[in-house]
Amino acid sequence: MRNTVNILGIPVDNVSMAEALNIVKGFLNEDRVHTVYTPNSEIMMAAQRDPELKEILCQADLLVPDGAGVVLASKINGCPLKERVAGFDLTNMLFSDDTSKNINYFFFGGKPGVAEEAYKNLLDRRININVVGIRNGYFTKDEEDEIIRQINNSNTDVLLVALGAPKQEKWIHENKKKLKVKLCIGVGGTLDVLSGRAKRAPVFFQKHGLEWLYRLYKEPWRFVRMMDLPRFILRVIANRIKPKRA
Template sequence: MKNNVNILGINFLNKGFNEVVELLSERIAKGIKTFVVTANPEIVMYARENDEYRKIVQEADYIVPDGSGIILAAKILNTPIQERVTGYDLTVRLLDLANQNRWRIYLLGGKEETNKKAVANICEQYPHLVMAGSHNGYFKGKEDKIADEIKAANADIVFVALGFPRQEKWISSHYATFSKGIFMGVGGSIDVLAGEVKRAPVVWQKLNLEWFYRLAKQPSRWRRMLALPRFLVEILKVKR
């Protein structure tokens, strides 16, 4: 089985969820700096249409398939990917391991209140990890200052919840200045961690309808969802 599967120019890591977690855990233990992109069809389509962003995503150490549409596309192209690796699930598992190993965590992004709620909930649920620092997502003009703060925090994992493409752009522009740490864009996961948004029930997840549940709960997302049919059209073109 291929280690990577190319979907419209983006190379997805083809490993099971537990394998991905083990891989990242080993890199944290060894102090190996790592840039992780959790990509769904929206991100793939944006990368396809934006050269700068595509280059940033392609330079990531690992791109994992966050989205049932990616799994479906891989099947259509006869290059199946083992399983979906969602950003939220990966975040929760890494927090659990951080709790076990006393890893240092930094949370960047979200509104001030959302960030504080997420930090409080993380500290309550994972009391043995080290919350090395946090900052909301509103720091225009203070980009370098935030990077310096994260370096000073000596974080093992930096969750960047700025939404795409901003989160990946921020990681890319400062990545060279860091010597260690997992850097992962987690988008709306911070809202779930803060308790402001509920994740879809397991039954919806198993039916690959989590996207529909989120749309029903947040109708304002409908414009973003337009990327899904365009993504499928492009996949079928490649298939033909």
């Protein structure tokens, strides 16, 4: 039985990082496609404007709170989530787990060369995962069938989709019935960070829920998008204090 916290109509799994990892590992023992999404405040707010995205998030097999804003929203609702479960960290914990040597991975997304660089850097760090296929994230609709064939022919267990939100969530949802994999994870900019082309916020910012501030400092053009964070929190507060109908 899943333990979830309802945040603006979206059931976010109330799990620790260790629990999320065990759930993901359990998915690999089941013979069907499982979907894992890691929404932050921007994605949760986007889902309020996009009914299709909201439904996709609601149908996830595991939905973990990637952003500190999502954890804060749960506290405002009076049902606090255990902790932030960042998609980057969850993916890396899966890579480093003892069972990972028996898992096949496919890296799908990023600019040309990014996935290859990410894999090389993992190997340089002595994280010897089995990457059985790589495909960049630049493609047309006409190429999708060939990409799916490539994924299925690779005999992969885990498909990491790094197309950015909400494109990656919608791509997974649209194609999951065609995929012969056990697990699809929307990983956003994970491959960019692993490749070295992007950097995560310093640990201080991560621990204090300020990654958004560091990202804004590094990429000020994101200001308009980041306004969704306060909008999200204000919407949660408004929903919390809204009078209940008799």
